[in-house]
Amino acid sequence: MSLKDSLEEFNKPLKVLTLDIETSPAIVYAWGIRDQHISLNQIIEPSRVLCWAGKWAGSEKVEFWSEHHHSREEMVQAAWVALDEADIVVGYNHIRFDIPHLQREFILAGYAPPSPWQDLDLFLTVRRRFKFMSSSLGFVTDSLGMDTKHDAGGMETWRKVLAGDKAAWSHFKDYNIQDVQVTEALAVYLRAWLKLPHRGLWSGDMSACYSCGATNLVIDGINRTKTQAYLQLRCECGAINRQLSNGETRQA
Numbered sequence: 001m002s003l004k005d006s007l008e009e010f011n012k013p014l015k016v017l018t019l020d021i022e023t024s025p026a027i028v029y030a031w032g033i034r035d036q037h038i039s040l041n042q043i044i045e046p047s048r049v050l051c052w053a054g055k056w057a058g059s060e061k062v063e064f065w066s067e068h069h070h071s072r073e074e075m076v077q078a079a080w081v082a083l084d085e086a087d088i089v090v091g092y093n094h095i096r097f098d099i100p101h102l103q104r105e106f107i108l109a110g111y112a113p114p115s116p117w118q119d120l121d122l123f124l125t126v127r128r129r130f131k132f133m134s135s136s137l138g139f140v141t142d143s144l145g146m147d148t149k150h151d152a153g154g155m156e157t158w159r160k161v162l163a164g165d166k167a168a169w170s171h172f173k174d175y176n177i178q179d180v181q182v183t184e185a186l187a188v189y190l191r192a193w194l195k196l197p198h199r200g201l202w203s204g205d206m207s208a209c210y211s212c213g214a215t216n217l218v219i220d221g222i223n224r225t226k227t228q229a230y231l232q233l234r235c236e237c238g239a240i241n242r243q244l245s246n247g248e249t250r251q252a
Contacts, residue, residue, distance in 0.1 A: 013202065014057075014087050014088070014199065014202040014203075015056065015057075015085055015086055015087045015088075016056065016057035016086070016087065016088045016089075016090060017054050017055070017056055017057075017082055017083070017085075017086040017088070017089050017090065017117075018054065018055045018057070018089075018090040018091065018180050018183050018184040018187065019052065019053075019054045019082070019083075019089055019090070019091050019094060019098060019180070020052065020053055020054075020091060020092070020094070020098065020176060020179040020180045020183060021049050021050075021051070021052040021053075021097075021098045021101055021102060021176075022049075022050050022051050022052070022172065022175075022176050023047050023048065023049055023050060023101055024045075024047050024048050024050050024158065024162060025047060025155070025158055026043060026045065026046050026047045027043075027044040027045040028042045028043050028044060029042040029044065030042065047101075048105070049067075049075070049076070049079075049101050049102060049105050050066060050067055050068075050161065050172075051064065051065060051066030051067065051068070051069075051075065051172065051173070051176055052064075052065055052066075052075070052078075052079050052098075052102070052176070053065075053173075053176040053177045053179070053180045054079075054082050054180065055180050055181065055184055057184070062177045062180055062181065063078070063082070064173055064176065064177055065078045065079065066169070066172075066173065068161075068164065068169045069169075069173075073109070076105045076106065076109050076111075077109075079102050079105070079106075080102075080106055080109075080111050080114055083102070083114040083115075083117065084114035084115045085115075086117045087117055087118065087202065088117060088118050088119075088120055088196075088197065089117050089118070089119050089120070090120045090122065090183060090184065090187050091119070091120075091121060091122070091123075091183060092121070092122050092123045092137045092179075092183050092186075093121065093123040093124075094119070094121055094123075095119050095121045095124070099119070118197050120187065120194060120196065122137075122183065122186055122187055122190065122194075123135060123137075125190060125193060125194055125195070126140055126190075129193055137149055137179070137182065137183065137186070140186070141182055141185075141186055144186075144189060146182070146185055146186065146189065147178075147181070147182055147185065148182060149175075149178060149179060149182055150174060150175045150178045152172075152175050153168075153171060153175075157171060157172060157175075191211055191212070191237055191238065191239065192211065192237060192238030192239045192240070194211070195251065196210060196211050196251070197210075198210040198249075198250070198251075199211065199212065199213035200213070200248070200249075206248040206249065207243075207247045207248055207249055208249065209233075209235035209237065209239055209241055209249065210239065210241055210249050210250060210251050211235060211237055211239035211241075211251075212235060212237040212239065214235050214236060214237060216235075216236065217233035217234065217235050217241060217249070218233065218234050218235075219231060219232070219233060219234075220232045220233060220234035220240070223240070223242040223252045230242035230243055230244065230252075231243040232252060233249065239251070240252040
């Protein structure tokens, strides 16, 4: 690859993927309904990914893949390709839940790891920065007056989905897609509060707003750390930048 090609690759558009998966419950033998310890030899069928939905920032379309609407091989491959292309993956508790489930599916299917990406887990931001009575996605978005999660329908929905019921799968699909749309909307709403990678890493302009890439920043006082003082710049997106001596910006 030539230097010119390398620079064009470095300055490629930022690809942000909002992702959500749905999994099956594990099916087990059990002696009762309370305080059960389930041994490995009691597992009939372990949990698996049933479907996933994803939306690229800037696109109106939400992709949806499932073992019902496609083959499992197609569903897993599509998830691997999406993550391989993504620069940033947005989710709600996806670092501990969605990604490990998908990576299990990848290794079981014989895939190598997708290309690295950066995670933006809104659940971690909400837990760290705010004290809502609940940190669930539905409660937070409802509290903010936003569109919120659909009602999944409880275990009965999962039972019907596992039985291949078409109406249940239609509801399941809508539920999964709505989660992605709600998560993306929350990311936009919380933008100024998020710890984001610098947009200049993709645009090539490290003097622009780290959050949105805008250049019309307004001086908004002095940003002081324990040992340094920086010019503070406020962006119209709400993000607060600090300006380094070389003119580059960083998140304050």
